[in-house]
Amino acid sequence: SQTIHQWPATLVQPVGSPLSLECTVEGTSNPNLYWYRQAAGRGLQLLFYSVGIGQISSEVPQNLSASRPQDRQFILSSKKLLLSDSGFYLCAWSRRDRGLQETQYFGPGTRLLVL
Amino acid sequence: GDSVTQMEGPVTLSEEAFLTINCTYTATGYPSLFWYVQYPGEGLQLLLKATKADDKGSNKGFEATYRKETTSFHLEKGSVQVSDSAVYFCALFSNFGNEKLTFGTGTRLTIIP
Numbered sequence: 001s002q003t004i005h006q007w008p009a010t011l012v013q014p015v016g017s018p019l020s021l022e023c024t025v026e027g028t029s030n031p032n033l034y035w036y037r038q039a040a041g042r043g044l045q046l047l048f049y050s051v052g053i054g055q056i057s058s059e060v061p062q063n064l065s066a067s068r069p070q071d072r073q074f075i076l077s078s079k080k081l082l083l084s085d086s087g088f089y090l091c092a093w094s095r096r097d098r099g100l101q102e103t104q105y106f107g108p109g110t111r112l113l114v115l
Numbered sequence: 116g117d118s119v120t121q122m123e124g125p126v127t128l129s130e131e132a133f134l135t136i137n138c139t140y141t142a143t144g145y146p147s148l149f150w151y152v153q154y155p156g157e158g159l160q161l162l163l164k165a166t167k168a169d170d171k172g173s174n175k176g177f178e179a180t181y182r183k184e185t186t187s188f189h190l191e192k193g194s195v196q197v198s199d200s201a202v203y204f205c206a207l208f209s210n211f212g213n214e215k216l217t218f219g220t221g222t223r224l225t226i227i228p
Binding site: 006017034043044046049059090092102103104105106107110 | 149151157158159160161164204208215216218219220221
């Protein structure tokens with residue numbers, strides 16, 4: 001069966017510090033990968049998605065970046081965090097061999113608080 | 116572009132009450148429709164989905180029917196439990212141009228014993 005892991009589970013960082021959140025998927029190959037942010041009391045905002053190693057599409061211009069160094073690894077980074085980066089970050093994956101109407105499966109999330 | 120409009124929350128119900136959370140959508144073509152649930156402190160879990168008109172998705176006592184004529188996918192449950200307290204997200208996936216999930220803003224549901 002497939003599983004998706006995210007770490008850390010929670011993170012408290014000062015403004016201006018760097019960020020690295022990691023997401024890994026097990027039990028499948030060549031998945032689509034996604035990063036979402038959920039701000040307090042709000043819906044989900046798609047930040048990045050990737051259809052393959054080194055292929056990243058950005059949905060929202062901001063001080064965050066994403067990388068996919070391996071097939072099942074997706075990393076969200078920032079060089080300098082802002083207060084507005086606080087939120088709940090969710091990684092998700094979907095199969096690419098089942099057509100386009102695909103279900104996404106979410107990780108447990110990382111709660112980030114920038115102080 | 117694609118959009119999903121959900122019933123504003125929060126919603127508070129007594130245990131065993133009937134639940135409806137409204138969801139309507141705007142999309143090109145024939146999207147797939149989803150309900151995701153987020154329990155406190157956790158990520159999202161797929162609750163149910165429907166991929167074509169008149170399909171009914173169901174899981175854990177929840178149901179939603181894909182209504183193309185009204186562009187709706189309302190979530191219903193006949194008798195809610197305290198353990199159903201969570202945030203519910205309606206979403207669509209359209210493969211016409213924007214091949215990504217579009218989410219509603221979520222509806223927080225609280226069930227009181």
